[in-house]
Amino acid sequence: MFHSFGKYILLLRLSFRKPEKFNVYWAEVMREMVSVGIGSLGIIATISLFIGAAVTIQTAFQLISPLIPKNVVGSISRDSTILEFAPTISSLVLSGRVGSSMASQIGTMRVTEQIDALEIMGVNAPGYLISPKIIAGVTMIPVLVVVAILLSFIGGYVACLLSREVSPADYVMGLSDGFNPITVTVCLVKSVVFGFIITSICCYQGFYVAGGSLEVGQASTRGVVYSCVMILFFDLVISRMFL
């Protein structure tokens, strides 16, 4: 385990060496940002709308009491979405979509000698292949999480319209009532950290693949599993640190 951790740290160090040519790396960063950001928008939009609606309905179900104001449903849904559902669930889904793709892409390049070809040319392969992916992850995953929050609220609003347990006006009032900006800070910190975890762990798994297509698949699975576990671990750590 310590050996793997050491290799992971060394790989990260190599990944952030001075680039051979900045504009070539910049183009690669842009390409990865489009792939991570635009490429994941559909799945994030879909899960966010459903999660927002489900959270609102379940919260309303648990708070049916004449003693509790109806707008509390909106406040509780808002905080659960910002603190937990948007950053954590989105990141778990993204580790499956983005992380597995990165691990298998780099793993395939390894087994087909494309990484050897880069090294022969004098290119710092970890820098060229991994750093743009990490930069794309830590910049685009927070953006996707913000989109996820907004769409969850829309999902919650639609759920109120359809279920009639809470009126849409109460829900909207609850969203703004007692808002604490620290929740957004925690959410953004989480999404940056999760973005780094997903991309770095999956790239590491792909970079050190040895063998063939079977091993590439195994590395991709390992990347997703390890990044999911680390996301949940750091979810706890960050929540404890900030709240």
Add this chain to the structure above:
Amino acid sequence: MIEIQNIRKTFGEKTVLDDISATFKPGTNSLIIGSSGSGKTTLLKCIVGLHEPTAGDVIFDGLNFTDMDFEQRVPIRTHIGMLFQNSALFDSMTVEENIIFPLNLFTNMSKAEKTDRANFCLERVNLKGVNKLYPSELSGGMKKRVGIARAISMQPKYLFVDEPNSGLDPKTAILIDDLINELTEEYQMTTVIVTHDMNSVMGIGEHVIFLHNGQKWWEGSNHDIAHTDNKELNDFVFASKFMRAAREKL
């Protein structure tokens, strides 16, 4: 010129290369031959720095490559071209992007100059009109030629080729051999080819090294091979019926 001195490579307890020394001269095709598992590809990877030798030195024109760190190796690496067994073309890039990739990173050429260079390299390997195709759209022989075009795009001083003819029909294999031979002469490159194809050995093997069980067993030219009394080399060279029949006619 490339010199390798007392190269040894072990993986755990297993010794894959044992005390191998040789000199590869400019303008010459040097072929490393041997049966599967004899250490040919490992030796090639030690020379180009993909594997670090356990002991010994690799010297490129007087510069000890083995003692250098990554940064120090870059200027030498920009003079190295390599054709891999499966071509190792970047599959997310078009043919043209593959060829200009090293130019993007290590030169200050304009876009037009890079396109001209890519076209020149493609013409040199007898491929035209494939600039915008992706590697998945090419045949095995075309991939090899694009691999050669990419390898020569930086006008290398050293060319390394790993199993150039694997998976190719005999006619295409000869075309690839002839192309490598022409380019070696034209650019006076130091060319090192790993192969087990006896057609290549007889066709372009000016300098041949035979590896057996990780050791250098024999060294000479393709003209000497037919007359050697080295048992292991004879077993390897004349393993096929075709080569045995050819020897009887000689």
